[in-house]
């Protein structure tokens with residue numbers, strides 16, 4: 333199968349283009365100036381149901397929709413477009429983008445480690461056991477998700493010259509940090525890389541015994557957006573050999589597969605791709621954000637987890653989408669998110685209950701909403717950290733005042749009149765003094 337990508341420049345060539353309403357076409361043009369757009373022939377031909385676009389989850393996951401910008405921003409860009417003035421279109425796009433919180437959760441400033449006084453670009457070390465690695469050739473995707481918090485890098489405004497060009501620095505860092513057991517390759521989508529490129533990044537790790545890495549994780553949506561990558565692309569067989577080779581060094585491969593909707597699990601190609609990976613000893617764990625308009629129903633999540641388990645995958649995380657980009661379109665109040673999680677969790681057997689969530693990845697760590705609890709006739713949020721910048725924070729339950737509309741940690745206040753959440757004073761110290769990060 334040959335990959336055909338569609339962007340704002342050529343999407344009118346999509347055979348089903350005529351099915352778009354005038355409003356949808358306008359939204360494409362207007363929002364496409366601000367937020368990134370890319371899709372491909374697999375998504376278009378096999379995942380989107382063009383007869384019911386108004387309710388189609390994969391259409392909304394890939395194609396800009398009117399509500400993804402505020403009415404004000406939408407009108408600003410529409411006016412700029414109508415003027416035909418290229419300079420105005422550009423400056424309008426830039427000013428809107430800057431109002432969409434392009435750099436949430438202090439990702440850039442706080443997690444890039446140093447070695448011998450040099451910042452290690454392409455490496456992030458936030459949690460003790462796990463290092464993120466951003467290979468520079470893996471910083472795009474087979475298609476873009478409209479909710480994605482990485483949108484600034486896809487439109488080229490991200491100032492994070494972030495990615496790493498080779499794997500030697502990663503190896504050196506890992507040899508100095510033997511507490512790290514997991515490397516998580518991320519992007520973009522690392523599976524956009526050719527096998528030879530991926531291999532060149534990982535080769536230094538395989539030739540060194542001085543690190544403690546036991547699992548290489550690959551965060552990818554290729555099973556959802558381009559399953560051929562794993563069994564049909566010209567270097568798919570090489571990829572399987574590479575995975576085998578890595579395993580022969582005692583290192584597991586875990587695909588952290590991003591699936592947003594059951595429809596992504598039902599094509600023959602995705603089933604073949606999953607079977608191929610499993611038969612080569614690769615583990616597959618699954619995760620997705622919970623998104624209004626796309627997957628905000630307990631039945632859908634229960635269905636998704638069951639399908640995943642049935643195909644041999646392990647459900648891992650349900651996320652709350654980050655506070656950036658088109659968040660208003662996708663956001664679900666935390667209480668409702670928890671209800672969806674809980675109702676779905678109740679519908680499945682224990683084998684699906686490896687999943688954890690709903691979880692917010694924020695500055696202090698990954699915070700799980702355990703639920704809303706009634707204490708002496710007053711509602712409170714019960715939370716806990718699944719991951720913490722300080723490992724000692726992990727697993728401690730804590731409380732926040734209940735608010736119906738809260739959609740993110742920033743909307744929450746400590747319960748019982750406490751001035752701070754338990755971690756806040758220490759967090760401030762860590763952020764001001766990066767070397768304090770208690771990674772050891």
Ligand SMILES: *Cc1c(COP(=O)(O)O)cnc(C)c1O
Pocket residue numbers: 456458459462463464516693698718719
């Ligand atoms: C989620 C995440 C990880 C991995 O955490 P696990 O709980 O081990 O899956 C690592 N680093 C960052 C920055 C993360 O957000």
Ligand code: SF4
Pocket residue numbers: 472473475476477480481482519520521552553590
């Ligand atoms: S595939 Fe992943 S990185 Fe790429 S746009 Fe979707 S969520 Fe973002």
